[in-house]
Amino acid sequence: MESNRLPVPVSPYGPYAALALHVHDLTIRGHHTETLNAADEAEAVTLLLGDHRTRRVSRLGRMYALSALGRLDEALTIAEELVSRPAGPRATDAKIMADTAEVLMHLGRIDDGLHYVARAMNLLDVAPNKGIRYFSAMASLCNAARSADLFELADEVMHKALNSFDSPDDLYRTGAELEHAEMWLEWALRLEQVGRIEEASALVDKAVALLEFWVDKGLDSPIGVSALAVGYAKTGRHDDVFRLVGELLLKMRDSGQQHEARLLHLAHGLSLRATGDLAAARREFRAAEELSVLASQRLLFRYELAVTAVLEFPGEAMQTVLESLRSHVGALWQLRLDRRTMLRQAYRRVELEAARTTADLAATSDALTGLGNRRMFDSRMDSVEGGGSLLLIDVDRFKDINDRFSHGVGDRVLGEIASILRSHCRHDEVAIRFGGDEFAMFLSTGEPEAAQIAERIRRVILARDWNTIALGLRVTLSMGLAACQDGEKGRDLYDRADARLYTAKRSGRNQLAAA
Template sequence: MNSLPVLVSPYGPYAGLALHVHDLTIRGHHTETLVAADEAEAITLMLGDHRTHRVCRLGRMYALSALGRLDEALRIAEDLIADQDMLGGPKATDAKIMADTAEILIHLGRIDDGLHYVARAMALLDVAPRKGLRYFSAMSSLGKAARGAELFELADDAMRRCVEAFESPDDLYRSAAEFTHTELWLEWALRLEQVGRTEEATSLLDKSVAVLRFWTDQGVDTPLGAAVLAVCHAKAGRTAETFAVVGELLPRMRAAGQHHEARLLHLAYGLALRAVGEWRAARREFQAALQLSVLRSQRLHYQYELAVTATLEFPGDATRTVLESLRGHVEALWQLRLDRRTMLRQAYRRVELEAARSSADLAATSDALTGLGNRRMFDRRINAAAAGGSLLLIDVDHFKDINDRFSHGVGDRVLGEIAAVLRSHCRHDEVAIRFGGDEFAVFLSVGEDDARQIAERIRRVIEARDWSTIVPGLTVTLSMGLAACRAGEPGRELYDRADARLYTAKRAGRNQLAAA
């Protein structure tokens, strides 16, 4: 797990529980994270704080992924995607969930599925605001997913956008993104070196060193940055500097259970030991790094270094054959990158086409004035109404008088204001509709008691609004009829019952709700 912050959505009222879970994850204490998540999830469920509960599960997902328990992590990721309370919010938040899921799928070897989610995340981020924590966090997840598929160019672009998401050069998040960017360059350089592109590898390592030294000079340092710098030193033959960093940091990282940084330090130590001819000790360090690896892409780096060391320690046909075989495997994986880039372009095109179809469908079912659903949408929903939900019908009281007295332009503004209130009271699976003139409908996913509270809240908000800001003397109230859907009831009957109650409210003096 890297050191980037992973907070992606507003917490509920018991935010401290989620913050504790995520703090442990960020620090690399993944086993402790799972214990904290057990407690936090139980408490938030008991208290009914579903938003914080979801965010705690997100922290659990990160910890499971870092521990290599990918099947369990994927189950949580799929739950989060299916949870429409979380999706349908800020585009960057949705994109982050998509990218996190993509990363897990890619590490599980489900490349096609993973690249599809990468494409969905990219499409969302194309239209998301490009500043702030949400965008930063989503881009960091996209970078990790791309890196998992060895799409290093895409990962590089994502990390650059992470850095640009914060304008202040001394921002905490910006420095965290820079440190993670250097780790990406390091991993990219290791793979380039394995396929014989040493000049490109050296260039990336030099870039990493320059960035890490800049932040060190600014007084900002992290174990991740120090570990990456140690590997860069070792690759450049600066063994004394490597030994100094490893000697100070490795025991501390092992003791703290920060395996991500410890793995890189073992790599640096092994490279430095091999450079001075300590082949047996070098093998020990590469083996230690291998034991701390949870992903196949990580293990391949250390297996390669072990093979190189073996050819130096035991020169001969056998060790050379093993190394050449491993190089052939790396070359084949490198060529697969081209296929994956093609697959990603195709997946992105499919996502674009799906979005275009959805946009066309939305236009066909939307009211031009208010942006709510139109009569076509109403017909769809009324025919799909199911037990457990409710239908709320609304008329604007004396709307003709408003048009006659103040103008149709004022009447249109009133309808727009009412539409905004209705929209704000709809949850993810609920829909507000204007199906004619001053007539509105709201399909609610709750039973009659909860629906009654929502309707009364809407009515009071409209009544209390200062309508004189639109035009002096203007007042607006609503009449409402509410009916809960019965099991097996045809949509027409549900509508008739709600409509009858709407007229009951009007006959009783308007500005009120009529329900059972």
Template sequence: MNRLPVLVSPYGPFADLALHVHDLTIRGHHTETLHAADEAEAITLVLGDHRTHRVSRLGRMYALKSLGRLDEALRIAEDLIADQARLGGPKATDAKIMADAAEVLIDMGRIDDGLHYVARAMAVLDVAPRKGLRYFSAMASLAQAARVAELFELADDAMRRSIEAFDPTDDVYRSAAALTQAELWLEWSLRLDQVGRAEEAANLVGKCTAALEYWIDQGIDSPLASALLAVCHAKAERIKEALTLVEDLLPAMRAAEQNHESRLLHLANGLALRANGEWRAARREFRAAVELSVLRSQRLLFQYELTITAALEFPGEVTHAVLESLREHVEALWQLRLDRRTMLRQAYRRVELEAARTTADLAATSDALTGLGNRRMFDRRISTVTTGGSLLLIDVDHFKEINDRFSHGVGDRVLGEIAAVLRSHCRHDEVAIRFGGDEFAVFLSVGEEEARQVAERIRRVILARDWNTIMPGLSVTLSMGVAACRPGEPGRDLYDRADAHLYVAKRGGRNQLAAAAAA
């Protein structure tokens, strides 16, 4: 039966399902996102499209985070990290998922755990290819995680790198990244204002305004850009321009339940009204922004402006004392921000040390000729084999004759070719070993019937290989024995049974697989 072609996508063959999920959450329709994710995940599971399923799960996580359902978002993030470790994938994707998990953990107040994930994401991105959509997306996630930790310098650097990941003529992604960076600058400036660093705050507002006006002039159609610009105008006391943007946008954003843009527009309106001396109206706008806030960091920002406004409207000892108390709290939070920079450096150092230990351990358990695991790795793995797994033992037939007839150099090339075939037939959690000489082992995560099929594929690949390209007259075959682990069986007993089957294969004429007789 002929099938319709499916376009290839890095996000899976049915990527449109997941991209619809992401589009909804980007536009702020988070409840709709969850319904769309239900449908997308059900369909992709039936179709066996695991990549698109994971992308849809990521969109669900973003929606849950935006709705303040952080425990649920964290469970998805941890599941995605486990899937990525099990199934493998590009380094940038690893980093993105870790950065997304970091953001959720930091929002939950688990700062140390979150910064550890930030450090891991940074270490991965240090060695990832620095071009393309995956790198851009990972850097954007790292910037967002750094931003919620108020590590604004790191967030700004990550956004700069994400912008550099694309060709200068690629306005679609560059404008999206520039908009994210502008929002970062604005939030940074608001925090600097709170701790009395007005000149630095004004400089950032100026940068933000210039970037937003440039992209709006380029024709970018983004309510978020306009909402951010309204806040910039209000901070720069361009009151008429701020109020015009608010009047044009706020009713539509509230009607569409786009709460992020609405919060910013209420903030802009409150700042502009306060600058005009309309205290009560300004307080109403700040309260509206607080009511639309999901995260504590959002509420604190608007509550600060609300308290300043109340102090201006009702000057006196009580409001002055409340304002001073809030300022002390804000100063303490700023000091915590500085402490987090030290915590991140320490976390990054721990990640580097872990990587160094992993590298050293890998070198100690690797065969120098083939790059497979060595006898030390075999001894470690044989003691951990459990029911459901199998052990495949392999000997190269008449390998001594290959060395004697063609040279040890040719023999080494044969071993390297066999190692490459074994490696290509291993799943993520499976391991191929070279004992030394011409003896190999493969720890498979499947039962005996599937292990037989894997072994037969390996044997046929080696048999069909044109060995004449290495040396005319050369031929190579394999003898194999396989055994599946029984409940409660010690690893040494499993090895003995697989070795006995290998002996049967060699006695039976070689170039064959032997296993337990079928029941």
């Protein structure tokens, strides 16, 4: 007996989600080189199995690892690949836009990055604000804002992200809290550079408290412990810094975890300088600078080198260098104001684009079912291309349904059919109601796969318990399918699909007619 059950558990990340989630687990924990190896395996397996959704999630994890390793051009290639193929829901698309924005910011393409931030914010304004998708998207938006030095926005967004997810022990929430604490430390270091010492100290205290909470719970997170070492250095706990550096630094360097090693070098340098070993502190800051992959990171360590040089080699020349660097840092800090203005302008443009899109959608939508209407059908027919298929669908004896059960029941039947058609559309496909009981689907596949989709829809309709709408109600579909040939006009494609639809009706209904 044929079973209709799926062979694996359903997951929003794809049927073989464990493969991709392992990739993300590794990169959350800072094991970026291992992440790339795991991504190679996951993408090969999911490609072989045809699980494109899980492969997409794995590609996203690969992008994070590449970005963390400073391989930004490779990361951007994946980001552009993912953002060009929106798969929905809104929060997922927003997350990918925010991730793309972060990579663009790191590459110095600030205008492009802020545009993607604005697009992500616009999508998240109307997305459900609970659950893992929203949470993950907001965490990515935080990182994008942080990469543009928009720390206030990053902090606000991360608070919303953490409040959106109920479980305090979830791996993703934990990873986001660690990133939040690290962001506070970076923000504090930047505030110190522009003389806002009290604000910086408050942020450091918050970061240390949060990081200690997770470390005390036994969390295996190199990034968390490395960030904690920086917090200890800023709060004068130098013995703890020396202990953590001794335990972890060589391991981090040997395993290729450059971000974590960079933080440990920074913490070591700060503590060495505070305890009077200026030459050793200078070596640590140099080592941290050598591991930097971003211009903002290098600037931070050069500033610490300049401060150290003034202490090690006091004199007017060194003081002049430091003052010059402080002026440069101050000017960069002021650029944040320009970026906030640019972001507001970008957000307004995105709002206007969304409003136009909504208006266009309303003009091409069927009021009863929410599917496309005859206007959309005509537009798609005018632009039909080879490689896709047109499926025409009629509800069998729909007039009898209206006459026997009422037009209200008929409307509910049309709504149910529309929902099922919509659920079988991928992001580049569309379902349309272009007549009373007449539907169409523009599918992006060739005829064999399109026929499988059509048969699946027909069986779902047939198996539906229509008695829940009206006792004795039975609904079936007749379908005609034609694949678009190269150079074929839309009218000719329609005529072939329509002829097959009538073949299905003459042959007894409740069936698909194809080539």
